[in-house]
Amino acid sequence: MRNFFKAFVRDERGVSAMEYAILAGIVVVALTAVGTQFNTGMGTLFTNLFNNIQAASKP
Template sequence: MFFYLPSRLQPTRYGKKMRKLLKAFVRDERGVSAMEYAVLAGIVAVALGAMAATFSTSVQTMFTTMFSTITANQAK
């Protein structure tokens, strides 16, 4: 489909180069794997944060009990 544009709205040489650059950037897949790793690392970080918030009191209780038991056994 072709649309006529007035001369003041015709793409300039700079506009054509920019459009060509954008198309090449969209088609380029070399950095895709790095982006996938970054997204995966973000998901893992969020999951670890959620787990830490959920289990923080139980983990703290477990370590407190463990340290008090070790300290009591060392005193004997």
């Protein structure tokens, strides 16, 4: 049993796949953060635009 665990720890097959999975996870987190900030900024932009148009159209 001990030999199995030693061999398992030393086995480097699949390491590249794990590295790609970690990298993909980091990319997803970064894109989510950027997307959230972009969405908030665009919402504020359109709200301000709508409010300015409403204010300008009042007599």
